[in-house]
Amino acid sequence: MKNEEASWTICLECQGRGKKGQRLSKKVRLRYQAALDQFEKTNEGKVPVRPKPHLNPCLNCSGSGLVHAASPPIADKENLPHVAIIGAGIGGVALAVACLHRGIPFTLFERDNNFEARSQGYGLTLQQASKAIAGLGIFSLEEGVISTRHLVHTTEGKVIGEWGVRKWIPSEAKTFSKRSNVHIARQSLRLALLKQLGGHDMVQWGHQLIDFTTSEEGSVDLNFQVNAELKSFKADLVVGADGIRSSVRRLLIGEDTTPLRYLGCIVILGICPMSALEGIDSSLLDSATVFQTANGNERIYIMPFTLDSVMWQLSFPMDEDEAKKLSAQGNQALKEEACRRTQWHDPIPQILAATQETQISGYPVYDRELLKSELLAKAGKVTLIGDAAHPMSPFKGQGANQALLDALALARGISKGCRPLSQWRKSGLRESVLTEFESEMLKRxxxxxxxxxEAAEFLHSDIVLHEGDEPRGRCIKKKEL
Structure with missing residues (x-):
């Protein structure tokens, strides 16, 4: 199914969830009722949990939760909460798209002045979120590249691990039934989401959040700095989708409660066009192979960025102050450091040497301690998604995946919890939507x-040199079991 110039709305058969519950069997219903009757008689033990029906993909919408519409749904401002989304990165735009499909009124704010103001990172790999993007009206990614082979090498070029469908299926095969990872430039995915939203004009650019308070009427009053002026806005719900250094999170729970946690290493990133590697003959550069090379300290990961370029990510342990200093020295210093540390097997030295300095960046790696539900329990009509809620290192490629899943889950939760007759204004959004959403998000x-x-540690240790046709670190899981 290809993307079309079309509008979408939720599938009424599954209420936009993409799945439909099977009817519980009579046997299961009778067993539950008997257990409940017994509990009510004796009042002993735990209250029986009502069994949940098994969920099957909805055939009407092919599991996406969406169906074609003649025009975008009209926002239901009378019955649904108005959502202020802070941050127009991957998670924020995805949430806006999911709200659009459900007729949930929203306003999307971004502190940058335009789409091109920042690079929004380099490339990302869609894993669990490959299905989630269909729930956002994106059924194909024209800029996406599918990898079918993953290799791990020593610095001399010896293969110590290989997996992916091409290990078992001839390389000339064109289609694969197994799930594959999709690699795409972050900005390309962001642009695809903006197109679903209706374009760049759907974003309130140049809005820097200053603060927010709950008014006597129950709305949330937000103040933004826009071109050196203060502007105010009212909303029923505020969602912080503004990244690892989230202003919403800082205003909500403070920076000292869960401060940034340095993970002991620095990452240097670069993008190299294939045209700069002419004359280099390597099967690793076939636009369908991901490979990494490590020595127990430094580790480089190289993946397709587009069909005619690759992205590389070099990481290694470094003192935090030194990492900050190196990052601040700029592109040339980062490139020199990367080249110095990777005089390894071909085509790694050639790729790094051919990468233009303008396509290189570097930063110390941080995350935060896991956010506890209790910290959000008193947040009222404010919540967090993506890196604002659960920042993580880039070494498992999960940041954007989790943000997309968060966005879709929150929009579905609002649609379900604020349906007609729900009385969400009386019970409050936290009880109707947020408590359940946050519990599921934080657990997931x-x-x-x-x-x-953990990957930030073991990828820079001898564990990465474990010989086995499996992702690095899986041997640790096996030992724990």
């Missing part, structure tokens, strides 16, 4: 934050 993302932090 916790393992990703933990695994990403």
């Amino acid at each position: 993302s916790a393992i990703k934050v933990k695994d990403s932090a």
